[in-house]
Amino acid sequence: MSDFLLELRSEEIPARMQAGARAELEKLFRREMTSAGVDVAGVTVWSTPRRLALIARGLPDATQAVSEEAKGPPQGAPDAAIDGFCRKNGVTKDQLELRDVKGRQIYFAVIEKPGQSVRDLLAKAIPAIIREFSWPKSMRWGDASIGTDSLRWVRPLSGIVALLGDDIVECGVHGVTSGAATKGHRFHHSGEITIGNAADYAMKLRAGHVIVDHAERQDMIRTGAAAVASEAGLSLVEDEDLVIENAGLTEWPIPLLGRFEDDFLEVPPETIQLTARVNQKYFVCEDAEGKLANAFICTANIAAEDGGAAIVDGNRKVLAARLSDARFFWDVDRKKTLEQHAEGLARITFHEKLGTVADKVKRVAKLAEWLTSDAAAPNGDHKAARRAAELCKADLVTEMVGEFPELQGLMGGYYARAEGLQSDVADAIRDHYKPVGQEDEVPTAPLTVAVGLADKLDTLLSFFKIGIFPTGSKDPFALRRAALGYLRLVQANDLNLSLDQVVHAWDGRPNKALVSKLTDFLADRLKVQQREAGVRHDLIDAVFALGGEDDLVRLLARVKALQSFMDSEDGTNLLAGYKRAANILKKEDWQGSGSRIARTGDEDPMENVDDPQMRAIYAARAKTLSYTPEPAEKALIDALDAAGPKAAAAIEAEDFSAAMSALASLRAPIDSFFEDVTVNDDDPAKRSARLDLLARFRDAVHRVADFSRIEG
């Protein structure tokens, strides 16, 4: 048993690729070993900017000898078949064994495979791993790159250390050969370091100023940064992504704290933090009040002779230059009002078929105004909503957002406040993109909600109108996100919006086709959202199947009422009664006793009857029976007479739990009905009337939800 060490050295590997590279190295190593029949237990992988390392513990010295059997042709088969079998298995005919298999004599070849040296197997596996290694981006280099098939690696591959126990596994790929020698820190260690075996690898590198374990470097940065912040009386703004990135950029990380001029704090703190993080990979700090401090923490890759003073000073200058730019953008942008900036939107195409962003803004403003006057928020300040909408995209053409696109909205809010716009308008400009992610808070300020809804609705309707929908995983215009944002806004704010009216207001005319596209799309997203939130999909389907509802908040309320009803005993029993009734009706293929009596409960049974006298007769017939009903039958009729209008009224009043209670009142009567009354009576009039009654019961239930979709 020996431990195996593999180190693949290269010029600096991008920090963001190192985690993936570690996984890839382990995956390929395990795959190669498995296919070679080598058992692999514990594998450790490490990375630094200049090396990937893998240690596999307890590899056997050789694979086990195995003997394999192959079943061949039967005795007496043509010679050609037997010869072919021998060739295939590398044996001669006299080495074959004859065995009895169910009364027939069959040739068997027994092939002995001797154990193979693991060192030899590794020598073959290493070049294969290197050749097949998949990088997000790879390149060619050097003399060999004159040909097309030269090796590709993330950056030039410069060395291989391969040791099994204390012995070098000799191998090579494209002119890079394996050995025991590696290199230490680029500046702190000159010359080569000879590794003895896997056990002394990390230690010897440490002596060469390289911490090979990325997790240890991450920890050094995490704790080191917090320590220098606290020494300065500040607290570190934690940023795990930055920790990982800096660990991927250093072999000997040393966090250093520096200060920048106080004056820069006059620009919005988000821009400082973003500049520091994105451009320079610095951490930032907060003071005791939680306000951004004039400090940064950079992570050096050397223990400098002067303790890092020159490094901190250099980094301070760079940050100062960056912050000067940010301040320049901040100053320049504020020389124009948002309204003036917004003029520039006429030069930005929103989509080639949908005009410019300025065109979009016009539509959004119109809709936001409508939403705050006629629709959702009757008390809304529709003038302010229009204003906020008109300005909400203006920051897209500012210098600052040009430099940092992730500050869209936020900067608009700052500029709005800076020019003295009222604060709810500024908030609406700032927050109208929200909610963006799952964790993002959902706005509740009326103006923000109006502008946010208008923006999302306009995006959806505009694209639907030109026939663009997401397909599969492709959603280039983020329409699903817009839909989800819309849903979360209406849910969180409990807004009753008729999509029919929304489309009318947006399009300036009724547009049934567009309403149904929008409703279907939103309904789909709502289903996905509710399913993810753990709501039973069959209940969602039961409500959605009713159709004809364009208010999603109402739909959802109905789903919720149904869910709690179905969790009750009344619900479960009613469902059982419903299923029994539906089964009988289905079995009988019952279309109703009248020729055109409703099938779904939605149609008016009288709609095709022209003769007023006939109408009266039909109507009477539906009410009266030609025989005296049995008590349970009568009870069901009465219950339906009472529950039907009650449920209808409750739905009208959007009181869905009352509608469910009305249904619940049918539970006992339907149970007794099935117990006491024979539906299939010999008297055709009774049979017909009772089937009609079951149909009535079914239809009454259907007006609340399509119970046929409910499982259980």
Added chain:
Amino acid sequence: MNRDPANSFQDMILALHDFWSAHGCLILQPYDMRMGAGTFHTATTLRALGPEPWNAAFVQPCRRPTDGRYGENPNRLQHYYQYQVILKPSPSDIQDLYLESLRVIGIDPLKHDIRFVEDDWESPTLGAWGLGWEVWCDGMEVTQFTYFQQMGGFDCKPVAGELTYGLERLAMYIQSVDNVYDLAFNSAGVSYGDVFLENEKQMSKWNFEVADTDALFDLFAKAEAECRNALANEVPIAAYEQAVEASHIFNLLQARGVISVQERASYMARVRDLARGSCEAHMAKEAPVWAEKYPEWSA
């Protein structure tokens, strides 16, 4: 000759010349046209194509009209210098050579934090891309380091290594000044500001406010037409010059703010067509000669 790169911008350049000359580079002079980067120099673009070894170093003045700050920003200039080194094929010790060149101009990597940070390079205009890094010195990008993979849409065979030093930034480091205009240009009291401040003021004004946009649109169209004329007459180097010209005129139009976002893409595509067309024509013209001299090579 005693160089004093720590106290003189020109001595820093001369020290780099000495260094790369000693390492086998031709020391070339700037290309005599306005261009946005040293990469546009034919010693880089056109020489990156084909199998012939090529090692050269030169200073290239660069024009970035939109980066002008009227001489008021301590770091940003619309005209500055790049030091360009191109090594083809890329030598295996190219990083060591580069770090050695930093020592020569006075940057001690045990005092300053030198880092190779991922930064891939792509020029849609030139149909070119490469992988590499921006080299950081105490957090400041001082060099772009690229292994060219494609140029003009063709694979670079072999791959060239390109080093682009930002000379002013490096000098600010070495001389330890915060403002580019305070750099010592020589050791006799002439500052960078003495040489360039007025130039920056005037050129920023011209770039942003004065340049006659109708004339610029006209120049763009003429360069485009002339490029095609040169291509039709099989003089790809002349065609390439017109592509460089069109590219700079486009940058000026951008600075004047007269190209809308939609138009921008189409102008860039036009410049790219010119540059690619020139590279293709150059390749077509030279390929037979190269293939004969280097049998292992193919386009």
